[in-house]
Amino acid sequence: MAKLFSLASWNVEHFKGEPQRVDRVVAFLKEQNPDVLGLYEVEGKVVFSQMVENFPGYQFHITEGPQTQEILVGVRNGLTAFFTQRVEFKSGNPSLRPGALLTLHFGNDNYSLLFLHTKSSGTPVGLGLRDDMFDRAFKLKKTLDKVAGGKGKANFMFMGDLNTMGMTYPFDKSIDADIELRKLENEASKVKMRRLGKNSKTWWNGPKSSYPKSDLDQVVASE
Template sequence: MKFSVLSWNIEHFKGGAARLKKVASHIRKQKPDVFALLEIENVDVRALMEEAFPGYDFALTDGPEVQEILVGWRRSAFQQAVFSQKREFDVGNDRLRPGALLSVRHADVWYNLLFLHTDSGTDAPAFGNRAEMFGKTWKLKSALDRNLGGDGASRLLVMGDLNTMGLMFPKPAKKFLRVDAPTEIAALAEAALEAGMQLLTKDRPVTWKGSAGESNLDHAIASASLSFSRFGPEADAPQVKVKGWPDLSGATQASFLADVSDHASLYLEIV
């Protein structure tokens, strides 16, 4: 393993001693070299995470949006790390989150880790915003490839809450069909392939649970040039671990959903 990465939507995370302890415990169990937390709603969370993870450096997106993305990386894991805020991923809407890009140098090789929290909703504007944000991802991959001489070998990893929940037409009629979530995910996987990337496989089919049921919202997409650990003996075993509420049941699961997050975390290892 070269290094490990975790992405997690914490659901309106403002801090608080009890919740912070549970969040930090969940992260420590997986020992990631890099982790990103989505839906940060209080800048004080950065200071709290610095206290909880003294061996890490942190960066936080900053703008008029309510929710930010916090990224932390193990100081000893990389020769160099550069954080940048990719404002173009808000697609001209200042209520949407920018992309959080961490570029790290490991064994003299640069890796680009982009954490995204795309627009949520089944309405046409949200669906269109997601499509545009995905388009920005493919353009970033192309730009990175050009910087390496156009050989397609750039190392880009994209992780986060991509909110792949489909599209509901505003005026249902027989001639209109709803774009369901699996169709949106399949289209995302196809677009990734065209861009020289792959939608990574997960060890569980859903990542979110709420009053409306369960959904597959959180994903990881990577350059085809990247390789990952497989979590299982089979050649096609999953590349991403889904951890959190799916590991629990009954009252314990209900407590996690209520007190920690309704999203599971994603964990992977670049090899």
């Protein structure tokens, strides 16, 4: 099957309007030249205006709410696309980020892309919130399948900084990140989706951080 579109998904981490950093981000994205781009942890209106200025060939959408970090989605001009903000992915917590759902239309087919930034926490509450958000994504897949004509029919993927870090708990009851990922993969298979492989772990917290590298960024797509 020929490639229909290209996609870039990137948590830039506390992405504000600092000019030099914006220039680096813009340069990298232009090098990738994606048809669709999703940026996470966008803070402030300045970044939105700077991206619009630097990418005149794109239409941009951004989530809104009481949360301090937003998801910015850009779509190349000429693509037929529909954007919706999905507040159910806050899982009842107003401080969390909503989902950003972009649907592309090619011929008679729709391709739904859900950009997510789930709860970052190794506590039981954090794991529970992520689990709930993933469950909502799989329920959305089932809904899209019905619209598309049956199980496994919908073209759907969700991606982003999914923060699959497991859970820390005393008395040898901790849950490793690998276990959380295995559960994610198992639930995905039930709705005919799978977690895509990567060349390497895609998270780097800087040379001075005490946190180890972690496999936090994921893409889960229809089979």
